[in-house]
Amino acid sequence: MTTYHPDLANGRWFTMTLAAQLGNVGSEYERALRWKERGDDVRFEHAFARLLELLDLTIVDPRWKNHRLKELTRLREVICDELSNEVREFNDRNDLRNYFLYFGILARSERDRAADALVV
Template identity: 55%
Template sequence: MQMLNIGSEISRANRWKAKGNQNQVERAIFRALELIDLTIEAQRGKHSLKEFTRMRETICDYYLGDNFYRSTGEQIQRDFDMFFPCARP
């Protein structure tokens, strides 16, 4: 469920980025990062920790950094979209 919440914030950030509103992009990304950090803390000692820290790094690079990894908002969103079918009853 947490991945859906993070994905929703990423979706918001992408919409605001398309509209050119960097302030709202940052607000959405900071909410997503807070959720990621809480998830990382809950995963301490488990195998998936590396994937969450890599996800955090990629998101920070694209939305707040210099985009060293040459990511796109669509690529990042696609990573979260795969969780949406799992949420349906």
Template identity: 45%
Template sequence: MTDQLQSLSEGRWKEMTLAEQLGNIGSEISRAFNWKNKGRAEMSLRAVDRALGLLDLSLAAGLPYPRLKELSRAREVVADYFYGENGYGSTEKNLRAYFDWFGVMARNRL
């Protein structure tokens, strides 16, 4: 676990709303796409790994079932897109749109 993830796991992450958590995860997903589009596969996968690590922190936070289901599906889709065969048919556009919405919600405190 990186120092940053270790720091988040020790308390700050659990204090964030689900929208804040998914907004931060979305930032890593955006970084992954930006690096991928620049042809920097290694940097892209590092960002994906950070996003998956943050999703794991959220899953470990003990949220109610509907939120766990949402987080589990998000993790599954992200891993499938970047590491699997993209069986869900995800696109960069729809993954960005999904996660960006949470960033907007967190910023506007919806």
């Protein structure tokens, strides 16, 4: 299997917050959706593989071996189900987009707060 994010797989991923991890997973989810909707199977498959790689790295992160593990594994199941089926409810996509959007917003807020702390 191809490793799309070798620097992340070698440990950098495990230094990120959950919000940052899921924000990045959400970016790959959006890319996969875009390529699927445009009918570009090659780019869709690559984006989908990158998404699963990042999500799998999140799942094996030892910090989330608690109540979050069940949510993360269920998230993987829902994403695989949605992206592998031709017909899906539009609401499912919007729900997942919103789910990831909130993590992206939180990750940006955390990053901005950390940058502000360095300036002060």
